[in-house]
Amino acid sequence: MHSPRDHKLGNRVAHRAKRLSALRRWEYPTVDRAVIAVTEGADEDDYLLYALAGKAFTIWHSGRSDVHYGKTGTGLGRAMRQLGRAGAYGPRDPRAERALATLLDADTPHRLAAALDSVMAAVSGVDHPPHWETLISDLRDWHNPTRRDQVRLRWGQQFYTAPPKPTEPTD
Template sequence: MTQAPAPPARLERETAFFEGLSHLERGRLAELRRGASLEPDQRPYFLERLLLEHLPNWQGWAREAAYLVASLYALVERPSADGTPGETEDTQDAAANPAACPRRASLGRDLGKLYRDQDERPSTEKRFLSLLDADEAQFPYQLRQVVTLLNASDIRPSWPHLLSDARAWGHPDAREAIRDRWAQDFYRASKSAATDPADPAPTTPEEPR
């Protein structure tokens, strides 16, 4: 089995993919939310167009990860009040300057912050541990539960980083590296309100682009 190379420090393609999603109209976002559980040949054509434009070489699990995280994006994000497409702060910053935020965003840190804010509620830690224990078959359900939990407290993940991690979940070695990083970030965030001064460069292997 060939080992995938380390990922680039910048996530230009993932960021561009979510930039494209941010310009979808309300009706298409709703269609994308409904289409999350559909078979591949029934999924929205406009998502296929965005995948071909921004992530053309993603196949197999990588493609399923893109469908999954795109549907979660549609579940959380909404167009602005005047009906124009909406963008997250992360997407805007990264699109303007992909090197602007050198720290690697982490779902573990997001959940750790929530855990701390909830005075270390056991159910939140249990949900996080269920995600860490998930294999590829269980991962979509567990990730959806976690993102829904974060959204209820108005915490949004960094979508490009989440997509990168979700894609790498299909590689056993990479999955272990992500689990370790998320666990470290979760408990570090849960013990201190201070922002980490720096994050190590990502070491998660990816499939060739």
């Protein structure tokens, strides 16, 4: 479930380009003055979630001039389906498979942060990012040990499940 602060994060990050470089360099779980400014008003737990998502946001947007918030509900696994080349996207691409394995195998917050950096570096070359609010929600759930496996399952299913093909209207 998204909190009202989750939506505000994307707006704050998008409009504070000078702070993006601080987010891009941020290392989990460092407390950084510039990152605090971008995550203003976040409590201690949300600071880390927003900083992780903000770093992912800056990695994906690096070199882009337009801000993309992602399609509502598009999770990290769905974004990773775009990795690869013609005829070998997502599950058919060994690099994408390795990135997913690293993400799903992360068993500590530090390993998750490192995996997320790696995944976002790979996904930065695709056309459609994850939905940033969805990523924050997933990260919040991942940090709750009772929901962690649900997030792993969700990311894996998004990666392996092709989106439904658009249907043509029938007369």
